[in-house]
Amino acid sequence: MSDNVLNQLRNKRNRPTVTPRQDALVPQEQPQTTEQSLPPQPTPITELANPTADTIAELQAELEKYPQTRRHSAIVLEKDLDQKLTQFCKELGITVEVFLEAAWTVASADNELVEKITTEAKRRYDQRKRVGQIKRLITMLTNPSK
Structure with missing residues (x-):
């Protein structure tokens, strides 16, 4: 009987696959007629297929220009303040942590x-x-x- 149950489980696992659907929300690539008038877009780092040693060195040199970050403990805020601050930062397209960094930088000068x-x-x-x-x-x- 246990072999029968095992076979049933195996059969359930081998379900037929469904063909991928076309998502209406994802824009379809359309040929651009004004391709020459647009400035070339920088290649996102994730699209670099074969990074060379020079590319890696350039990226590391650029990275060294920015301040280093360090993860800090979780922040506990008053409930209402957290909601207001989160909404405020969301509208500006920044994180609460980045806002706190900037607020400290400005406030510490006064x-x-x-x-x-x-x-x-x-x-x-x-x-x-x-x-x-x-x-x-x-x-x-x-x-x-x-």
Whole structure:
């Protein structure tokens, strides 16, 4: 009987394939009549079929011109603030992280602005600590056996 079940599973796995459909949302390539008047488009890096040592060296040299990045821990924000900031950044076509980088770069040049931001940050930090304490107390009181 187990051979019969195994055969049934194998038969289910060998389903007929469906021919790919034409997607109406993907634009079809059309020949351009004004090809000579358009400036040549730079080749995306993903389309480089055979990168040469020179190409790689050029790309590495270009990469060295930009500041290095480092992944930082996850950011926890107030719910309403997160929604507003995310929407704001989405409309501008940037990420929240890039916005925070730029905001720090601009703010750090103004000592008075840094002082205002620091005061607000300390207030929010104390508030977050209190929320954490309250949550911990609630957990301890609802689970006294632990």
